[in-house]
Amino acid sequence: MIARSTLKLAAIMALAISLLSLAAMGLQYRLVKSRLTEAATAALSADLAGYSALYQQRRIIALRQAITDRTSTGGEMLLLQDRNGKRLAGTETTWPASIQARDPTASYDDFSGAEAQRFTHNGTEWLGVARILPGGFPLLVARSLEPVDATLASLRKGMAALGIVLLAAGALIGTLAAKSVMTRISRLNSLADQVASGDLAARLPGPRSPDEFGLLETHVHAMLDRIENLNRATHRLSDTIAHELRTPLNRMMQKLAQIEGQPALAADLRAEMRRAIRVFDSLLDISRAEADQGSGGGLLPVDLSAVTAEVWDLYEPLAEDKGLRCTLHSTPDLHILGDRNLIAQMLSNLIDNAIKYCTAGDTLTLTLSQHPDHHRLTLADTGPGLPPDLRDDAFERFTRATRDKDRGIQGHGLGLALVRAIAARHGAKLTLPEVQKGLTVEMLWPKLAT
Numbered sequence: 001m002i003a004r005s006t007l008k009l010a011a012i013m014a015l016a017i018s019l020l021s022l023a024a025m026g027l028q029y030r031l032v033k034s035r036l037t038e039a040a041t042a043a044l045s046a047d048l049a050g051y052s053a054l055y056q057q058r059r060i061i062a063l064r065q066a067i068t069d070r071t072s073t074g075g076e077m078l079l080l081q082d083r084n085g086k087r088l089a090g091t092e093t094t095w096p097a098s099i100q101a102r103d104p105t106a107s108y109d110d111f112s113g114a115e116a117q118r119f120t121h122n123g124t125e126w127l128g129v130a131r132i133l134p135g136g137f138p139l140l141v142a143r144s145l146e147p148v149d150a151t152l153a154s155l156r157k158g159m160a161a162l163g164i165v166l167l168a169a170g171a172l173i174g175t176l177a178a179k180s181v182m183t184r185i186s187r188l189n190s191l192a193d194q195v196a197s198g199d200l201a202a203r204l205p206g207p208r209s210p211d212e213f214g215l216l217e218t219h220v221h222a223m224l225d226r227i228e229n230l231n232r233a234t235h236r237l238s239d240t241i242a243h244e245l246r247t248p249l250n251r252m253m254q255k256l257a258q259i260e261g262q263p264a265l266a267a268d269l270r271a272e273m274r275r276a277i278r279v280f281d282s283l284l285d286i287s288r289a290e291a292d293q294g295s296g297g298g299l300l301p302v303d304l305s306a307v308t309a310e311v312w313d314l315y316e317p318l319a320e321d322k323g324l325r326c327t328l329h330s331t332p333d334l335h336i337l338g339d340r341n342l343i344a345q346m347l348s349n350l351i352d353n354a355i356k357y358c359t360a361g362d363t364l365t366l367t368l369s370q371h372p373d374h375h376r377l378t379l380a381d382t383g384p385g386l387p388p389d390l391r392d393d394a395f396e397r398f399t400r401a402t403r404d405k406d407r408g409i410q411g412h413g414l415g416l417a418l419v420r421a422i423a424a425r426h427g428a429k430l431t432l433p434e435v436q437k438g439l440t441v442e443m444l445w446p447k448l449a450t
Helices: 004-070 146-196 212-256 263-291 304-321 340-357 415-425
Strands: 076-081 087-090 117-121 124-133 137-144 300-303 325-330 335-338 363-370 374-381 429-431 439-446
Touching: 004 076, 004 087, 004 124, 004 137, 004 146, 124 146, 146 212, 300 304, 300 340, 304 325, 304 335, 304 340, 304 363, 304 374, 335 340, 335 439, 340 363, 340 374, 340 415, 340 439, 415 429
Parallel strands: 325 363
Antiparallel strands: 076 087, 076 137, 117 124, 124 137, 300 335, 363 374, 374 439, 429 439
């Protein structure tokens, strides 16, 4: 199916070709018309010159005889009358009403330069001169424009047919050219879609052409190579830091057990170390989820409804103990392609984060619904929500609320960052819709293809 942009580009190219061709044909038509009119005028002038010379030499008798001899010539109108309007010679019996004879403005002996007039007689266009000769003799000399009009009519028909052919040819050429361009653009769009889904290793197949599109593909590939290397280096650094620091912390915790006489201090140190280890564990989880983003490896059909219900049953008692009003709305048997453990971890982080910041009397609602193109999972609470300055960075690592009432809440600012990484791993779109009170997290999960 041809894209709308392709059709638009083809139409523009066809219209441009047609307009240029029509302009050229219009110029040619005017030139031909001018040349034919000039030829008819030149023939009329030649006749007038001959009659003028004859009139000057032998006067009316010779002119009358000459006109009588010419009356059998086709496409020519001749008429010579006497002073009373009686026909002396010519092709017509009466004077045409559509043209009037004029008195000469130059010498009475020369009427070859008389101005030609265009007139209609018996349905035919004529180009002629009507003059009153010295002595009061009206003379009409005209040539039919029917051959000129017939030639111009044939030319118009030919141009119209040629215009239709050019329009069709322009549309065809425009469509082929547009499809060629759109095919090259579609290659880049396909690559961009793969990269947007998280596959930084995606590349365009086949050799690149030696033109602007090939150069653009080369630049895009070089950019992706650079991004992939930087991303790999970042993940490697995170993994290395987490691995290298978690091991000595565990050893320190073991040695703390040997401290005697200060149990309270040892317990505090162990708690701080456990929190640090959890930070490194979360960083490792985020790095692994981001590294697997865009790949389908390890994802299996999962009943999202069942996982949601299990996690909700685990945290609902904790929320009720804190005085929250909890509600679950879940459509059963909604399946996705995913990692069951990662999904459960993500839901646990979301619900735990909501319970942590809400207070007694707040409501917590988890909704899972089915839509034509996706499954929608929404967790909404009526707690304090996010400060406006944190909405854009809510899912960044180590982002925490800076309000005084939130400072005492334990956390390391990695919960929502892990939520984003797991959602991206599954191709789910994560957003924070605007609400009047509290915080709402919405995820759109791709449906499992059947």
